Amino acid sequence: MTTQPQPPLALLAELTHRCPLRCPYCSNPVELSRRGSELDTGAWLGVLDEAAALGVLQVHFSGGEPTARADFDEMVEHAENKRLYTNLITSGVLLDRTRLEGLAAKGLQHVQLSFQGASPETADRIGGYAGGHVKKLEVAAMVSEIGLPLTLNAVMCRENLHQLDDMIELAVQFGAQRLEVANVQYYGWGLLNRNALLPTREQLDRATATVEAARERLKGVLVIDYVVPDYYARRPKSCMGGWAQRFININPEGLVLPCHAAETIPGLEFERIGERSLADIWRDNQAFTRFRGTGWMAEPCVSCDRRELDWGGCRCQAMAVAGRADVTDPACELAPDHDKMLAIAEAEGTARISDYAYRQIGGPS
Amino acid sequence: MSARAIITETSVPRFPRGVRLKHDEVRSQWVILAPERMFALDDIAHAIIQEIDANRAVADIIDDLAEKFKAPRDQIRNDVLSMLQDFADKGVLDI
Numbered sequence: 001m002t003t004q005p006q007p008p009l010a011l012l013a014e015l016t017h018r019c020p021l022r023c024p025y026c027s028n029p030v031e032l033s034r035r036g037s038e039l040d041t042g043a044w045l046g047v048l049d050e051a052a053a054l055g056v057l058q059v060h061f062s063g064g065e066p067t068a069r070a071d072f073d074e075m076v077e078h079a080e081n082k083r084l085y086t087n088l089i090t091s092g093v094l095l096d097r098t099r100l101e102g103l104a105a106k107g108l109q110h111v112q113l114s115f116q117g118a119s120p121e122t123a124d125r126i127g128g129y130a131g132g133h134v135k136k137l138e139v140a141a142m143v144s145e146i147g148l149p150l151t152l153n154a155v156m157c158r159e160n161l162h163q164l165d166d167m168i169e170l171a172v173q174f175g176a177q178r179l180e181v182a183n184v185q186y187y188g189w190g191l192l193n194r195n196a197l198l199p200t201r202e203q204l205d206r207a208t209a210t211v212e213a214a215r216e217r218l219k220g221v222l223v224i225d226y227v228v229p230d231y232y233a234r235r236p237k238s239c240m241g242g243w244a245q246r247f248i249n250i251n252p253e254g255l256v257l258p259c260h261a262a263e264t265i266p267g268l269e270f271e272r273i274g275e276r277s278l279a280d281i282w283r284d285n286q287a288f289t290r291f292r293g294t295g296w297m298a299e300p301c302v303s304c305d306r307r308e309l310d311w312g313g314c315r316c317q318a319m320a321v322a323g324r325a326d327v328t329d330p331a332c333e334l335a336p337d338h339d340k341m342l343a344i345a346e347a348e349g350t351a352r353i354s355d356y357a358y359r360q361i362g363g364p365s
Numbered sequence: 366m367s368a369r370a371i372i373t374e375t376s377v378p379r380f381p382r383g384v385r386l387k388h389d390e391v392r393s394q395w396v397i398l399a400p401e402r403m404f405a406l407d408d409i410a411h412a413i414i415q416e417i418d419a420n421r422a423v424a425d426i427i428d429d430l431a432e433k434f435k436a437p438r439d440q441i442r443n444d445v446l447s448m449l450q451d452f453a454d455k456g457v458l459d460i
Contacts, residue, residue, distance in 0.1 A: 007391055007392070009403065054391070055389070055391035055392065057387070057389060057396060057398060057403060058398060058401075058403065060401070083387065085385060085387075085403075087396040087401060089402065109383045109385070109398075109400070110383050110400040110401070112401065113399075147382055148382070148383065149381070149382060149383030149384075149400050151400055152408065177381075177383075177400065177456045178401070178456065179402060219369050219454060220368070220369025220370060220454050221368065221369060222451065223455065223456045
């Protein structure tokens with residue numbers, strides 16, 4: 001497995017950690033990169049060249065807010081010239097019609113626009129940005145008018161899960177092709193704010209029923225992807241489609257990572273863009289080979305017939321909940337630490353905590 | 366779009382914006398690239414998909430494939446209709 005891995009299918013390009021929104025669920029590291037340490041334009045264009053040659057087919061531009069960089073448009077154009085499929089993952093609040101039209105003309109293929117709720121009050125409180133929700137509604141309409149394919153990413157947590165019906169309605173209204181009902185995943189700032197974000201089991205069961213009914217009703221009209229919070233799962237998610245198997249992630253400073261939360265795992269030795277080729281890093285960098293495939297597994301994973309379906313779940317979550325990255329993701333009901341995870345869900349899900357530590361560069365205040 | 370589109374022999378399928386058929390040189394395979402998803406095509410799927418040109422109706426595509434593969438039209442018809450309906454439901458094909 002470690003000698004000749006399949007090439008990566010997708011690149012997650014985290015162009016910057018800067019973002020006007022302050023969402024407490026953000027999965028970026030609590031220690032955010034500053035503007036001065038970001039890779040420059042030329043370095044990113046080089047990354048795109050290397051990624052295309054390596055076999056990457058899709059580039060997800062993410063952050064932070066990727067459009068906070070004025071050179072983002074140039075990167076889209078360059079990716080299109082390399083026939084890379086480009087996806088913009090955005091909060092939308094920095095976009096206007098001129099820029100969107102420019103991006104579409106340069107070859108942008110798809111926009112994923114996040115929503116923090118279905119009402120301005122709720123969404124702006126979660127996003128920590130006054131006027132954000134109304135601006136997002138405008139941007140969603142613009143994206144549709146321009147004819148760019150649109151996915152709404154509804155980030156759901158305890159405070160906004162009751163608005164799920166309205167979120168689905170919004171997606172239909174805007175002619176979105178896809179809706180991602182993304183329950184918060186607990187990494188970075190999300191982990192820090194877990195006790196204010198985790199829903200109760202009742203909330204989650206209602207949401208699941210809502211999604212199932214909407215999928216039936218909207219078949220062929222709206223594709224709904226549904227991400228359940230791992231804390232109430234019985235089986236772990238196939239995180240990143242397997243560690244170092246499909247995705248390559250580059251952070252704003254040019255660190256090459258197997259996933260965006262990988263820096264939370266001690267003992268991994270990351271390399272930086274420019275130090276070696278992307279192909280070499282993908283093939284044999286220690287952080288990539290450490291959990292690639294099944295060689296690192298112990299019981300219950302090693303004899304499990306799902307070991308090559310879910311790949312033992314998420315290494316960063318094992319680290320966060322079990323305190324070790326090399327054990328079964330506690331989201332799995334067979335994992336020794338599964339009860340611990342469930343206990344966290346039950347205790348924190350019903351906690352009456354509503355104050356957030358809002359995301360900001362420099363760490364929580 | 367407000368209702369599910371059902372494919373028939375008179376449908377004229379085409380790829381919507383944001384969906385792209387591409388030959389993946391590194392892996393020597395054909396893929397459909399779509400918003401945050403991709404589908405690797407086997408030989409049969411590619412044989413059907415490559416017929417899509419935004420001009421021809423499904424009936425013509427079936428005729429061509431039946432002739433090309435010397436197979437009964439009914440059998441080809443079922444394969445083509447079910448595959449195109451599936452891709453349409455996934456949002457990667459307009460019909």
